[in-house]
Amino acid sequence: MKKNRLIRFPGLLKRFRKNLMFIKCCIVFIFVFSLNLSAHVFSQSKLVTLDLKEVSVEKFVDAVKQQTGMKIMYNSGVVREAGQVSVQVKDKELSEVLDMVLKKVNLEYELYNDIILIRAKGEVPAGPKVLKGVVKDKSGAVLPGVTVVIKGTTLGVSTDIDGKYSITIPEDGKETVLMFTFVGMKPQEVRYAGQETLNVILTEEVAEMEEVVVNGYFTRKKESFTGVSKTFSGDELKTISTGNILNTLSVLDPSFTKVVNNEMGSDPNTIPDFEIRGSSSLKAEYENNPNMPTFIMDGFEVTAQKVFDLDPNRVRYITILKDASATAIYGSRAANGVILVTTKRGGSQDKFSISYKGYFGFQGATMLPQKVDALEYMQLENVAAGNDGSDLPYSDEYIREYVAGMATDPDIYPNTDWQDLILTENGFNHGHTLTLTSSSERIKTLTSIGYLDQTGIVVNSSYRKISVRNNMDIKLSDRLDMKFDIQVSNANKNSSPYEGHAFNYMNTRTPNIVNQFTTGLYNGANGLMGNNPVLLLREGGIVKNNVIRATMAMALTYKILDGWNVSVQATPRYITKNNHNYKNSVTTYGDPEGTTSFKSGETYNSLTESAYRYFYWNTQALTNYEKQLDDHYFKVMAGMECQTYTEKTLSAYRQVFNFPQYDQIDAGNIENMNNGGGEYQWAINSFFGRLNYNYKERYLVEANIRTDGSSRFAEGNRYGVFPSFSAAWRISEEPFMESIRDRVDNLKLRASWGKLGNQNIGSSYYPTTQQLSTGSISMGGNLYTTSAVTSLSNRDLTWETSTMTDLGIDLSLFGCINITADWYRKITDGILMKLDIPNHIGMGAPFQNAGKVRNQGWELSVGYSKKLTRDFSLDAALTLSDVKNTITDMRGTSSTSGDIRNQEGSSINSIYGLICDGFINSQEEADEINANCPQFGTTVYPGDLKYRNVSGDNKITTDDKTIIGSTVPRYSYSFNLGVGYKGIRLSAFLQGVGKADGYLNSYYVMPCYQGGTYRKEHLDYWTEQNHDASTPRLSYKSSNNTYTSSFWMKSAAYLRLKNLQLGYDLPSKWMKAIGLKSAYIYANAENLLTFTDFWDGYDPEVNYNASATDGVSLGAANNYPQTKAFTFGVDIKF
Secondary structure (H helix, E strand, O other): OOOOOOOOOOOHHHHHHHHHHHHHHHHHHHHHHHHHHHHHHOOOOOEEEEEEEEEEHHHHHHHHHHHHOOEEEEOHHHHHOOOEEEEEEEEEEHHHHHHHHHHHHOEEEEEEOOEEEEEEOOOOOOOOEEEEEEEEEOOOOEOOOOEEEEOOOOOEEEOOOOOEEEEEEOOOOOOOEEEEEOOOEOOEEEEOOOOOEOOEEEOEOOOHHHHEEEOOOOEEEHHHOOOOEEEEEHHHHHHHOOOOHHHHHHHHOOOEEEOOOOOEOEOOOOOOOEEEOOOOOOHHHOOOOOOOOEEEEOOEEEOHHHHHHOOHHHEEEEEEEOOHHHHHHHHHHOOOOEEEEEEOOOOOOOEEEEEEEEEEEEEEEOOOOOEOOHHHHHHHHHHHHHHOOOOOOOOHHHHHHHHHHOOOOOOOOOOOOHHHHHOOOOOOEEEEEEEEEEEOOOEEEEEEEEEEEEEOOOOOOEEEEEEEEEEEEEEOOOOEEEEEEEEEEEEEEEEOOOHHHHHHHHOOOOOOOOOEOOOOOEEOOHHHOOOOHHHHHHHOEEEEEEEEEEEEEEEEEEEEEOOEEEEEEEEEEEEEEEEEEEEOOEEEEOOOOOOOEEEEOOOOOEEEEEEEEEEEEEEEEEEEEEEEEOOEEEEEEEEEEEEEEEEEEEEEEEEOOOOOOOOOOOOOOHHHEEEEEEEEEEEEEEEEEEEEEEEOOOEEEEEEEEEEEEOOOOOOOOEEEEEEEEEEEEHHHOHHHHHHOOOEEEEEEEEEEEEEEEOOOOOOOOOOOOOEEEEEEEEOOEEEEEEEEOEOOOOOOOOEEEEEEEEEEEEEEOOOEEEEEEEEEEEEEEEEEEOOOOHHHOOEOOEEEEEEEEEEEEEEEEEEEEEOOOOEEEEEEEEEEEEEEEEEEOOOOEEEEOOEEEEOOOOOOEEEEEOEEEEOOOHHHHHHHHHHOOEOOEOOOOOOEEEOOOOOOOOEOHHHOEEEEEOOOOEEEEEEEEEEEOOEEEEEEEEEEEOOEEEEOHHHOOOOOOOOOOEHHHHOEOEOOEOOOOEOOOOOOOOHHHOOEHHHEEEOOEEEEEEEEEEEEOOHHHHHHHOOOEEEEEEEEEEEEEEEOOOOOOOOOOOEEOOHHHOEEOEOOOOOOOEEEEEEEEEEEO
């Protein structure tokens, strides 16, 4: 039985001091920011300097407003007809200037505090009036922070904590309209009629991301969108997890799949792979995963790592674009879908706000295999020896002696729990985000700083990151807008170079092996083979990874005419990675006195230093024109884009140090050093265009075309043309639907077709270029440099293409039910593959455009959202996804790597092995098999596994291997439920997959394998009395039961309670008493429960692939355990 662990807090005081310093820095940051804001926004200088010639009165007023900060009100019609004025003054009193200029055009003014009222001369002033009121929602709850503005002016106020406002109305009210706006509510305009009190009720609107879709260079209304997309708000993401948003997104939308388990503790410079609607390329043929979607943030392409590291508190909303119509405008980057991230920006005009969001929590493994103790181990060893006809290794007397000695002499009678010794940390983690926003008439800014600190669940495992982001929107003139964003982050990750080794040993070493003798020496004998995992984790060295990322985004948009604008954009991105991998040679011993010793890990100390520099530049220029002609709407977009990428690498290696603990490259002799490096570049030039048309918002048509040219292909094959078409019919807008429009809010049929390219084949990958391998040869006592061609190239390689077809329907009912359904087919052709060539050629086979894969499936999403009473709200959503992945063409060949096989008619990464027909349950059955269908030429016995003779040759060999399962899930699903009652919020998210297979082998699940330990399920072994056992008969001599077969394959389908969150909005009265706008506190739990038939203790969500660089090797389980997390957080608005 697994023992409960005591949660410890190592170094908590130290971390608290660091956090205190961080908070102090934040306070200084706020103080400086506030001083600057006060100096520039709220300056009330009353001296003006002007030099204006023949300008309108409106421009004169704007100039005064900019210099004084005064609020100026006037009747635009009267001022516009007043004519032009000229003025040249320096440091003149404001009143003098106003008198001098306005009397020339028959105008006069009056001053009310900081408001200037301009009117026609002789007009009787009504005098200022004060309008008061309260703003509430439809349930009667007051709304603090609602913006109340006099339309056409910059005059405005905000409601206080009780929803109250008071605003000065300096005119007679004949043309005064008040605008009420609040996030999540429909804006409302109310005409002022001279009353003293005006109470307003705002109604909820579907969040903005449900109203619009950001799709390739511009935004459109969701109802007029003809493609397939799914959008989630930043608030939705945070109800799932406080961690990275991509893992969260895979929970919310099952079609967006995480295919590699890479939890905390793994390299922060690499991230999980993600796919939309399944795999369409064969990963083994590429340098990196060609199925990854493209990531766009605020209109600019970014790396998946940048989105993976993005603080969820900075996300406004995120959209998944799935079909060709939605993604075609991105061309070669979009064959696998597009993830669009929109970050938060500055808020309402003349507003300044501060918010803080923070959390802390703990992590632990979701599940671990249950291992036997020392007594059970010895009993099982005796059973295996008995089955093999060998002497029993442990007598009854020795077992009794062992049990008695475990408490008194652990050196001789150990009962070691390797999991407890390795998983020693509590995974303490905390994160903080401070956000400041300010807005004026011309400038809107949002500045945020974030800090993340995670401790792993093994010693020497940690990850820390600090990031700063600033988003700025500048209105340079009435026609010219500018966007300027910058983000910088610095991440540091520490780990042991032997983490994989430790995870392997903790589930495979036997409990009767001592870890550390009572003398303090670490054991390296018995099954440890000199390598003690606990010692290696603690003293075997350190891996330090540092990643600094800097991204800048600049855009200028000029409005030529109403509906016509042009824009230019540039995005430079720089990344520097520095890796320090130091392996320390440590000593283990064979006895408590240290009379025998072993070198553990490395024979010599070694150090690898590597540095990577990446520079990416993206430049875009485009123009948009839209026009409404009666019932016809047109929008045209055309543009061009250029992308360049440069990667430089440098590495150095040293073995043997003059001072073993001084881990520096130059701390030793030059003979024990080595170095390397490289530089890689590519570029893409693109031209694209889009046409949108709709008639009465009823019939919608869209056409896209893009031409991409890539330097990765040879001349003549560099350019590809990628078109797409889509159409939609909004049936709900037809006249015959008028009678049921109060029940059917929206009914839309959609269809799309498109062709996209894919050149996502890695930065250092040049399959069209002949490459040389260099070396040296010794002849006549001299060393000569050599070079040779070792593999063939193919200059005829061209774009891998994906053709997509999608049919869909959108249905909204009763204002609270939303249903979306899609059927799709995606055919990827020209996949790069290496086909077999004759051996006498003597070189490696070249890549060819030879493979073809089909993904076909459907998606269904049903959502319900309604405020049922004044205090009670309910949200629920169910999403189902099905994808059938099939390789349709491999030129009649197949490829096998380990237990993974790709072949025509099967899915990508299928499991290749023998079909097991159960146990051999009698001696007669065993004799029949040995005589008529021998298995691998060995003798089988009752309790062994029986294999199917697929080849029909009456013998079991590797020729009987066939496809026995698929690692690609057929079905994915999720369900979320949200309940709100007054200030209490409860949300739960369940996520899972169906019809997926997983396979484990060797000492992870097989008993008696290379001396590996036993698991609890091995106690249920086959005997004459137990034919329904979990495990074959125990035997060390028989190899029959260890072949790759369906017996060791289990369903990897699962249902997981992915997230549970309980929160509370503190009452507004409490907030008012302490000077806050609002505060929300919550407790959050991730990966609480898992229901699965997979191997007990192993996580089915791990992706198993052909090689450890592409996931966890199929059959292995030496990965970092997936974690469950408990966090507590707060969201405060000042």
